Amino acid sequence: MSGAASRVPNIVNYIKNCPGFESILKNIKIISAGNGACVAEYKVEQSATNIVGALHGGFTATLVDAVSGYALHSDEDKITPSVSVDMHMTYMKAAKLGEEIVIDAKTMKAGKNLAYLKVEIKNKETGDLLVQGLHTKFILSGKK
Structure with a gap:
């Protein structure tokens, strides 16, 4: 099993x-x-x-936070703890109860201390872009 493929069971188990x-x-x-x-x-x-039957913005932010973290930690060079510094969400369209969405997270740049990630959430059936999230994380080096 390749390094990338072996990450999926680890994330699922987590x-x-x-x-x-x-x-x-x-x-x-x-x-x-x-x-x-x-x-x-x-x-x-x-x-x-939420109250109108659409995917709650707070849950969406959690998806951006978590899946971008999984993306960062899927890189063998960045398997260290990290914490959020900044998140920016742009909500363009709602996902409704029962709809399937795809969360696609990519590490744009990861340095010694900071990582910059981009997440797109799309409707699986239509491909419509629902949410775009930008996430900055501080990479903990283990030093106090």
Whole structure:
């Protein structure tokens, strides 16, 4: 199994066993991960919708945060803890209950201290761009 392919079970196992906040992502499906990128899919469930039946913006931000983190950590050179510095979301179209979405995260640049990631969330059926997220992460070096 290649390094990139071996990352998918690791990410899936992490989500499945996460006792914290990320446990809300238990139903996302990791399609691929490696070389600084990660693609996931999710079918919008009732528990992730807002009052008008669309995918909740907070849940969407969590998808951007988490999947971009998986993308960063799929790169063998960046398997170190990181924390968010900045996130910017642009919401263009809503995903509705029952629709399937694709979350495509890419590491744009990763340096010694900061990583810059881009995420696009699209409707799986139509390909419409729903959300674009930009995420900056601080890479923890283990130093105090």
